[in-house]
Amino acid sequence: xxxxxxxxxxxxxxxxxxxxxxxxxxxxxxxxxxxxxxxxxxxxxxxxxxxxxxxxxxxxxxxxxxxxxxxxxxxxxxxxxxxxxxxxxxxxxxxxxxxxxxxxxxxxxxxxxxxxxxxxxxxxxxxxxxxxxxxxxxxxxxxxxxxxxxxxxxxxxxxxxxxxxxxxxxxxxxxx
Numbered sequence: 688x689x690x691x692x693x694x695x696x697x698x699x700x701x702x703x704x705x706x707x708x709x710x711x712x713x714x715x716x717x718x719x720x721x722x723x724x725x726x727x728x729x730x731x732x733x734x735x736x737x738x739x740x741x742x743x744x745x746x747x748x749x750x751x752x753x754x755x756x757x758x759x760x761x762x763x764x765x766x767x768x769x770x771x772x773x774x775x776x777x778x779x780x781x782x783x784x785x786x787x788x789x790x791x792x793x794x795x796x797x798x799x800x801x802x803x804x805x806x807x808x809x810x811x812x813x814x815x816x817x818x819x820x821x822x823x824x825x826x827x828x829x830x831x832x833x834x835x836x837x838x839x840x841x842x843x844x845x846x847x848x849x850x851x852x853x854x855x856x857x858x859x860x861x862x863x
Contacts, residue, residue, distance in 0.1 A: 704765050708739040723794035727751045746781060746822075748788070754826040756788040762818035773813035775849075778820075778840050782807055782851040785824025786836035790855045793829050800834065800855045807851040817842040832857055 714735045718726040729735040731748040741747065746760035758781055768774040783805050790800050813820070824838035833854055840849040 706743050708742050709736040711739055722796045723791040727792055754793055756785055756824050758785050758822040760820045762815050764815045778849040779807045781822040782838045785822035785838040786853040789824035789826045789836045790834045800857050803854045803856045805853045809849045811848045813848050
């Protein structure tokens with residue numbers, strides 16, 4: 688026999704979240720005139736606004752070095768999936784950002800990248816009180832056409848939550 692699921696009525700427990708951001712193309716255009724590490728440091732230092740995805744998901748670029756970056760993120764119930772833990776997409780996005788930006792940190796002015804593939808291993812559930820999370824990305828190989836990187840996602844106690852690898856395609860930038 689089929690069951691009919693009734694929607695939950697709006698109650699006092701309903702929450703809202705508002706996100707505001709600046710035009711992302713302004714930063715992208717400014718970044719076209721900087722090396723990768725200069726661009727990332729400008730974002731980390733607040734001289735250029737963060738990309739909208741960082742504001743939407745609540746993560747910050749904490750550290751920038753050649754071939755290494757660290758992102759941090761607070762966790763909250765607004766990131767929960769239907770089974771009551773933070774959605775794995777947050778972990779994947781943090782890992783992708785850390786790995787891609789580690790590659791970006793080694794690019795000279797006029798070069799860009801995009802993720803060709805990403806592999807994520809989830810090893811620990813992330814909950815609303817797991818944060819702040821830290822995603823540490825490092826370059827493994829920097830070639831002329833492709834680069835590879837790896838990252839680890841740690842909870843507030845330094846426990847591994849997920850780790851990943853990526854391959855990025857490198858290219859010359861185009862006008863934005």
